[in-house]
Amino acid sequence: xxxxxxxxxxxxxxxxxxxxxxxxxxxxxxxxxxxxxxxxxxxxxxxxxxxxxxxxxxxxxxxxxxxxxxxxxxxxxxxxxxxxxxxxxxxxxxxxxxxxxxxxxxxxxxxxxxxx
Numbered sequence: 001x002x003x004x005x006x007x008x009x010x011x012x013x014x015x016x017x018x019x020x021x022x023x024x025x026x027x028x029x030x031x032x033x034x035x036x037x038x039x040x041x042x043x044x045x046x047x048x049x050x051x052x053x054x055x056x057x058x059x060x061x062x063x064x065x066x067x068x069x070x071x072x073x074x075x076x077x078x079x080x081x082x083x084x085x086x087x088x089x090x091x092x093x094x095x096x097x098x099x100x101x102x103x104x105x106x107x108x109x110x111x112x113x114x115x116x
Contacts, residue, residue, distance in 0.1 A: 033057070033070050037111070042094075044110035049084040051094060054107040061104035064088065071107055084110040 035054040042051040054071045056062055062070070068091070075083045086109060094108035 033066075035067075035070050035074050035107070037071070037074070039111075039113065040108075044084060044086065044090075047084075047112065049110040049112045051108050052111045053098070054109060056105050056107070058105045063104075064092065064107075067104075067107040068109070071109055075111060078113075080115075081111045081113040084112055086110050 033056075035056050037052045037054045040051045040053060043049065044051055054067065054074070056067060056070065072083050075081050091107060091109050095106055096103060098106050098108065
């Protein structure tokens with residue numbers, strides 16, 4: 001009976017460890033997901049960055065992590081723009097300013113873009 005208790009304890013420990021590791025994984029985003037973005041006239045910092053509004057499929061609410069991942073992937077394909085790191089609190093506050101109904105389908109984030 002002692003061996004069964006040890007085996008059960010090991011299984012429970014492994015399950016807890018797997019759950020903990022799952023929380024560290026990168027967000028799961030389908031590769032085909034894209035976003036469109038438009039610049040605003042709101043500056044971010046002193047190095048020429050401007051806040052941009054990213055618009056996602058309104059029929060599919062997404063977490064902040066997923067929206068950031070899609071936006072970063074979209075910007076990586078645009079040679080004239082670069083992602084500017086900003087704290088999540090800044091992104092959340094700027095996105096919330098667009099209205100509660102858009103919180104999970106839009107993202108406001110800073111970019112540095114050239115006119116080329």
